[in-house]
Amino acid sequence: MKKIIIALSIAFSCAIPTAAFADQAACEAKAVSKEGKPLYGAAKDASVKKCMGSAPADSGCEAKAVSKDGKPLYGAAKTASIKKCEGGK
Structure with a gap:
């Protein structure tokens, strides 16, 4: 066995x-x-x-980085949103 x-x-x-x-x-x-x-x-x-x-977690967080209007975020706002989504890593 x-x-x-x-x-x-x-x-x-x-x-x-x-x-x-x-x-x-x-x-x-x-x-x-x-x-x-x-x-x-x-x-x-x-x-x-x-x-x-990229890693699946990254792509999921990038997809969630949108404004209240549903438009994609750019620059510092996008970076902050991704960090928040990943748990502040």
């Missing part, structure tokens, strides 16, 4: 990073300029980071 549990834990630990690498590889493939040429350096890093997205 212990051998089965160990084998399954090893299999799952190897499978999870593979999915993350597959997402990153797909994002790297999408990192192209407006002319269709591949990006390099900081531009590529920024594009991949944007494609991978």
Whole structure:
């Protein structure tokens, strides 16, 4: 029984990073300029980071950063709203 549990834990630990690498590889493939040429350096890093997205908690708090009128907040008001949503981290 212990051998089965160990084998399954090893299999799952190897499978999870593979999915993350597959997402990153797909994002790297999408990192192209407006002319269709591949990006390099900081531009590529920024594009991949944007494609991978931010943490789910961040995106939820950003979506909640709206004014009383329902318009999105900007600048210091947005930052304050996000900090309040995250619990003042």
